[in-house]
Amino acid sequence: MALSASPLSAESYPDVVSTSNYVAVRDGTRLAMSVYRPAVSGQAVNKPLPVIFVFTPYRGRFKGPDGKINETALGDNLGLRSLLRAGYVVAVADVRGKGASFGHRRGFQDRTEALDGRDLVEWLAEQPFSDGSVGMVGCSYLGGSAFQVATTAPPSLKAAFIGASDLDKYAFVRNGGITAQFNTRPDEEPEVDLATVPMDEDSDGSMLKAAVAEHASNTPMGPLWYGMPYRDSSSTLTGTKFWEEVGPYNYLDTVKRAGIATYFWGNWRDEPTSQIILSAANLSSRLLAGPGGHCQPPQGFDLPGEIVHFFDHYLKGEDPEYDKLPRATYWVEGLNGTGGYVTSAELPGVRSRPLPWFLSRGGFGWQTAGAAGVSTFTVDYDLPPAEYFAFWPQPMVDHGLGFTSAPLQSDIEFVGYPVAQLTVSSDNPKADVFVYLDRVKTDGTSEVISFGRLKLSHHKLSLAPYETLGLPWHSGFAKDVDAPAPGADVSLSIAMTPVSLVVPAGDSLRFVVAGADPRQRNLADIKLNPAPRITVRWGGRDGSRVDLPLSN
Structure with missing residues (x-):
């Protein structure tokens, strides 16, 4: 039986209906937003519900080489399909300069992008389908997006479930002063973003083409990282000490004062787990460390159930005993000859x-x-x-x-x-x-x-x-x-x-x-x-x- 902290929410909605549109953020840049609502018999639930927001550079909806449309919100690696069934609205937006969104990226997870996310959280909280409470979930870049948005303390953001991201981007990307594998791959060709599914209002795809044309001004990611050898280096591409701008540890007090609940997840065969444990330590958060590699749903663990349980407590006010559960759950490879999960009031390794x-x-x-x-x-x-x-x-x-x-x-x-x-x-x-x-x-x-x-x-x-x-x-x-x-x-x-x-x-x-x-x-x-x-x-x-x- 898969390990799980809780069954799914008692509510169950079998269907989903979706809409998509552009949302203008504070400087007028239009970002692509897709909204998925729980439904019964093809009709969206007609009552305000909490919203789970995902902020992605990988296109919320796109057509694959086989012609099949892929939609982030309908997968369950991050528990999104389970959240829809459990009575949450799920919203997925493309970050500025990617997918169907307009504008260009000044830098990887910079404050521009973080503030964009803040604007979108508050827009979602004000919509008729929303009850005003918003959570965020993500892994890898999407986990970083959730963390970065949390550092801006949107009033409506109540909780964030963050996987495989960093607390200190210099110590992660340029660990020991050495830039290695992460975040240095070549930037994608325009054809990738052109495979994004256009927004509902973009019937002929002309808005998508116009948006992708603006992406040509994106800051290249590899040269950005390679060009800053020291933590206090100023980037010639952004004009700032960029490592410090994008280091979430600089904003921990903001997250704490805002009272945003956080849960961190990583797997042992994944380099970001070093940072995930430190993030949990600094924010007194819950932690899940599973077997496997980068953003793989942990074997033998009900990750969607864990995510739903977390948001049920912090967004719906359910399970008053939630805070009494063990703080950490982690896999020990080879335990009892095969491997197994351990629960603890302390983070792994603290007592070693x-x-x-x-x-x-x-x-x-x-x-x-x-x-x-x-x-x-x-x-x-x-x-x-x-x-x-x-x-x-x-x-x-x-x-x-x-x-x-x-x-x-x-x-x-x-x-x-x-x-x-x-x-x-x-x-x-x-x-x-x-x-x-x-x-x-x-x-x-x-x-x-x-x-x-x-x-x-x-x-x-x-x-x-x-x-x-x-x-x-x-x-x-x-x-x-x-x-x-x-x-x-x-x-x-x-x-x-x-x-x-x-x-x-x-x-x-x-x-x-x-x-x-x-x-x-x-x-x-x-x-x-x-x-x-x-x-x-x-x-x-x-x-x-x-x-x-x-x-x-």
């Missing part, structure tokens, strides 16, 4: 204790550091191409240094963030360091279970402006960048992606250090020539280790 595992000449293990020594490698830029959307890395042991443990004598459960504490040097202070924690199975196959990255020049630790659960934080401010001298030892503290698994007896753990990752889309442009040589110090007083989060 760091278990030091040391790098050594003989490998990797919890024994004392042993005799001192070093291992050196030359950065390998000749890497196999990653998948286009490689949200999770493949083992890198053939492209760097590997330190492997002996087979485990008993099962070990890890929940939380591994932290790599390394002493390294390089003949090139511009070198990057990538680290990976692998599980090596008894049959010899392996998989990455955690990873992280840091530029040597970003090694300095700083005090974070938000709760980090004790993890090391690197500011990325230009003043804190300190390139070491060639050959000089430097200490690196690297927070790796969180884990939640039981490693069974017989398996081994492997720690890998590399200097490049195939998920860097611009690898050909940033490779150093000659390739840097990186030395890792192990053993003795200054040797390297990894603090693994041992679950109590």
